[in-house]
Amino acid sequence: MSGGPPKALPSTGPHSLRDMPHPLAGSSSEEAVGGDSTPSPDLLMTRSFGDKDLILPNGGTPAGTSSPASSSSLLNRLQLDDDIDGETRDLFVTVDDPKKHVCTMETYITYRITTKSSRVEFDLPEYSVRRRYQDFDWLRNKLEESQPTHLIPPLPEKFVVKGVVDRFSEEFVETRRKALDKFLKRITDHPVLSFNEHFNVFLTAKDLNAYKKQGMALLTRVGESVKHVTGGYKLRSRPLEFAAIGEYLDTFALKLGTIDRIAQRIIKEEIEYLVELREYGPVYSTWSTLESELAEPLEGVSACIGNCSTALEELTDDMTEDFLPVLREYILYSDSMKSVLKKRDQVQAEYEAKLEAVALRKEDHPKVPADVEKCQDRMECFNADLKADMERWQNNKRQDFRQLLMGMADKNIQYYEKCLTAWESIIPLLQEKQEAK
Amino acid sequence: MTENNFWLKKIEISVSEAEKRTGRNAMNMQETYTAYLIETRSVEHTDGQSVLTDSLWRRYSEFEVLRNYLLVYYPHVVVPPLPEKRAEFVWHKLSADNMDPDFVERRRIGLENFLLRVASHPILCRDKIFYLFLTQEGNWKETVNETGFQLKADSRLKALNATFRVKNPDKRFTELKHYSDELQSVISHLLRVRARVADRLYGVYKVHGNYGRVFSEWSAIEKEMGDGLQSAGHHMDVYASSIDDILEDEEHYADQLKEYLFYAEALSPRAVCRKHELMQYDLEMAAQDLASKKQQCEELATGTVRTFSLKGMTTKLFGQETPEQREARIKVLEEQINEGEQQLKSKNLEGREFVKKAWADIERFKEQKNRDLKEALISYAVMHISMCKKGIQVWTNAKECFSKM
Numbered sequence: 125m126s127g128g129p130p131k132a133l134p135s136t137g138p139h140s141l142r143d144m145p146h147p148l149a150g151s152s153s154e155e156a157v158g159g160d161s162t163p164s165p166d167l168l169m170t171r172s173f174g175d176k177d178l179i180l181p182n183g184g185t186p187a188g189t190s191s192p193a194s195s196s197s198l199l200n201r202l203q204l205d206d207d208i209d210g211e212t213r214d215l216f217v218t219v220d221d222p223k224k225h226v227c228t229m230e231t232y233i234t235y236r237i238t239t240k241s242s243r244v245e246f247d248l249p250e251y252s253v254r255r256r257y258q259d260f261d262w263l264r265n266k267l268e269e270s271q272p273t274h275l276i277p278p279l280p281e282k283f284v285v286k287g288v289v290d291r292f293s294e295e296f297v298e299t300r301r302k303a304l305d306k307f308l309k310r311i312t313d314h315p316v317l318s319f320n321e322h323f324n325v326f327l328t329a330k331d332l333n334a335y336k337k338q339g340m341a342l343l344t345r346v347g348e349s350v351k352h353v354t355g356g357y358k359l360r361s362r363p364l365e366f367a368a369i370g371e372y373l374d375t376f377a378l379k380l381g382t383i384d385r386i387a388q389r390i391i392k393e394e395i396e397y398l399v400e401l402r403e404y405g406p407v408y409s410t411w412s413t414l415e416s417e418l419a420e421p422l423e424g425v426s427a428c429i430g431n432c433s434t435a436l437e438e439l440t441d442d443m444t445e446d447f448l449p450v451l452r453e454y455i456l457y458s459d460s461m462k463s464v465l466k467k468r469d470q471v472q473a474e475y476e477a478k479l480e481a482v483a484l485r486k487e488d489h490p491k492v493p494a495d496v497e498k499c500q501d502r503m504e505c506f507n508a509d510l511k512a513d514m515e516r517w518q519n520n521k522r523q524d525f526r527q528l529l530m531g532m533a534d535k536n537i538q539y540y541e542k543c544l545t546a547w548e549s550i551i552p553l554l555q556e557k558q559e560a561k
Numbered sequence: 562m563t564e565n566n567f568w569l570k571k572i573e574i575s576v577s578e579a580e581k582r583t584g585r586n587a588m589n590m591q592e593t594y595t596a597y598l599i600e601t602r603s604v605e606h607t608d609g610q611s612v613l614t615d616s617l618w619r620r621y622s623e624f625e626v627l628r629n630y631l632l633v634y635y636p637h638v639v640v641p642p643l644p645e646k647r648a649e650f651v652w653h654k655l656s657a658d659n660m661d662p663d664f665v666e667r668r669r670i671g672l673e674n675f676l677l678r679v680a681s682h683p684i685l686c687r688d689k690i691f692y693l694f695l696t697q698e699g700n701w702k703e704t705v706n707e708t709g710f711q712l713k714a715d716s717r718l719k720a721l722n723a724t725f726r727v728k729n730p731d732k733r734f735t736e737l738k739h740y741s742d743e744l745q746s747v748i749s750h751l752l753r754v755r756a757r758v759a760d761r762l763y764g765v766y767k768v769h770g771n772y773g774r775v776f777s778e779w780s781a782i783e784k785e786m787g788d789g790l791q792s793a794g795h796h797m798d799v800y801a802s803s804i805d806d807i808l809e810d811e812e813h814y815a816d817q818l819k820e821y822l823f824y825a826e827a828l829s830p831r832a833v834c835r836k837h838e839l840m841q842y843d844l845e846m847a848a849q850d851l852a853s854k855k856q857q858c859e860e861l862a863t864g865t866v867r868t869f870s871l872k873g874m875t876t877k878l879f880g881q882e883t884p885e886q887r888e889a890r891i892k893v894l895e896e897q898i899n900e901g902e903q904q905l906k907s908k909n910l911e912g913r914e915f916v917k918k919a920w921a922d923i924e925r926f927k928e929q930k931n932r933d934l935k936e937a938l939i940s941y942a943v944m945h946i947s948m949c950k951k952g953i954q955v956w957t958n959a960k961e962c963f964s965k966m
Contacts, residue, residue, distance in 0.1 A: 372782055379779040386771045393768055397761035404754045411747045414740060417931045421938050428942075522786055526966045529793070533960035537953055544949035547942050554939045 219305035266322040273509040277310035278456035357473030405429035435542035475499035576673035617698035637919035641678035642823030644671025741828035770801030789966035851901040
């Protein structure tokens with residue numbers, strides 16, 4: 125449970141929105157995530173910089189919720205250290221330590237949110253609060269309301285759809301924790317969202333419920349004005365670049381859906397294979413009881429098949445816990461992005477409509493009235509925000525999938541390596557007596 | 562027959578081809594069957610080169626005739642089994658059709674294996690009918706039938722199916738019977754589960770092939786990620802198609818197990834064990850018969866009637882017999898007793914001989930079995946090692962492609 129000493133926070137002070145480095149800085153900008161100084165309690169890792177391909181095995185003794193599946197968060201931290209923007213990072217957030225609460229009315233899980241920041245927006249350098257899923261849900265809704273021109277990261281699904289999954293099982297809770305951690309880190313990473321008032325309160329308030337009841341939120345100018353746009357305007361045509369984004373998202377979501385189905389099918393087949401293997405191995409054991417000279421070799425084969433079965437079970441567990449949830453997350457992400465695109469369309473439509481109205485008025489001085497100017501402003505801001513977010517999203521998506529798919533390949537490699545070891549180790553056993561003869 | 566020994570030591574036998582044929586069967590109906598080409602080569606001792614000496618075509622039913630003949634004439638030998646008549650323990654990919662090329666191929670190998678086993682058996686290899694099987698194409702059937710083995714086979718079959726109780730069986734045979742029953746059961750179970758395992762494994766590999774297509778489609782809409790995805794997809798296709806060869810190899814292992822399954826069948830209810838029981842039973846009956854005759858004799862001599870006999874009854878009813886009659890009867894009985902004792906002696910001898918020979922062959926068989934099965938397990942492990950290495954290779958390649966995304 126030991127972690128390194130908290131990383132010294134850069135003393136560069138707070139940045140205003142304009143001074144923040146543009147999210148597109150450098151083609152190799154890594155997934156900028158926070159929360160580095162409090163490594164997950166179950167991992168001791170050797171930091172090896174600049175080696176993107178290395179998925180580190182657990183260096184120390186795993187405890188409680190640890191599993192090789194945390195390698196994805198491990199790699200997150202690894203990339204964090206490698207990040208060239210490191211000096212500008214001044215906010216670190218981590219989600220960990222799930223705890224079950226049993227009350228008269230309900231039972232639920234809370235997670236500990238640890239925040240470390242040197243930003244002026246935070247009164248204290250460090251915070252530790254407890255939040256439950258509905259708090260995260262509230263935060264996301266508030267962000268969508270107050271920052272409608274930006275892409276808000278997705279939350280893991282609220283309800284468990286498939287099968288009878290235990291909401292309080294260790295695997296489910298851990299999967300959810302990772303997703304919630306990712307959610308907060310993505311917000312932390314965002315130059316605009318990370319400064320959001322609600323986000324700040326979420327991270328710091330002792331009593332979040334009181335704040336929720338207030339109902340008053342400080343909206344940014346853009347947010348407020350966009351909020352008032354009713355859906356009455358029809359867009360003639362989407363500008364090419366946004367149309368392209370829309371098309372891309374459609375196809376992307378489709379392909380991810382297919383990959384999700386394939387992955388699920390593979391897991392299903394693997395589990396059925398496992399069932400048969402679990403019957404197969406013991407038959408060799410039974411046979412060995414009939415034999416004298418062949419007894420040891422047969423028993424050896426039985427044990428070997430047993431080891432392969434265990435390795436396979438680990439593989440299917442890993443894929444279920446780590447691979448599938450991330451895929452689903454991205455499908456949700458692209459869905460929410462499409463709705464942001466539609467909102468943008470609305471803003472543009474309003475502007476165009478108002479502009480047209482002015483043109484029809486046939487005034488002598490075709491000076492554009494103030495409110496039309498405001499509309500144009502709004503539209504251009506929205507477009508800029510969206511474009512910037514889109515590029516940032518593309519970059520992160522690339523990193524995330526690179527990591528995800530490499531992780532998948534890795535798990536399969538590990539599975540085969542375990543099986544290889546098992547089979548290689550019985551060869552001497554099988555050959556042994558023959559030579560002695 | 563000595564020239565046979567010498568000859569058979571330096572020959573190579575192979576079942577090199579299989580061919581579909583049509584012909585008319587005994588009921589003059591058209592039928593399709595497969596014929597197998599048996600080639601015999603003798604190896605020149607001087608330069609080690611082999612020369613084709615004989616080649617002829619045989620079908621499966623002729624192999625069966627040969628085997629039945631051997632079973633009848635060598636009851637103390639564990640006769641090698643034939644490959645299965647119909648495909649059993651199949652998993653979904655293989656068809657259960659006897660005409661399926663994969664099945665025919667595996668049967669060809671099985672038949673070759675059978676001939677090689679017979680040829681390498683110290684006793685069976687000397688048999689003339691076997692020699693003729695390899696060399697005399699036409700007329701072979703007639704020659705076999707002339708030995709009259711068919712009649713013997715029938716009576717043997719009848720005897721084998723009869724139920725009787727043996728009082729003092731050789732304990733070793735009882736154990737052997739028990740072992741072969743258990744062995745049959747466990748190998749059958751193993752083969753059944755293995756077939757299911759193969760089926761599932763096939764599914765796992767093939768589904769991965771779908772990644773190939775979807776990665777390719779996805780790569781079309783990506784800029785930097787495209788190449789990595791595309792090439793990774795290719796590796797997924799390679800992975801998916803690799804399972805065909807892997808399972809092909811595994812069938813060979815299954816065939817080796819099957820051979821011993823059939824061997825186990827040859828051990829117990831048929832041939833060796835049963836033959837021993839038959840002889841033992843025969844012996845016991847003869848001994849019993851002798852004992853009762855001796856008793857009768859004694860009774861007649863002493864005049865006491867302890868055992869029930871028809872003669873005794875009639876004597877009681879119709880009066881005593883004359884001393885001359887009694888003498889005559891005693892003489893007859895004494896002759897029978899003598900004969901009986903001779904028979905018992907020779908039966909005992911026969912029985913002991915049989916047990917000795919049979920047990921020698923069983924020991925030989927046991928050693929062969931242990932050797933063969935160990936080899937089979939080793940090559941099974943090697944197969945799996947190769948499969949794991951291929952898996953590691955493919956996924957490492959895919960990982961590299963992903964890293965370039």
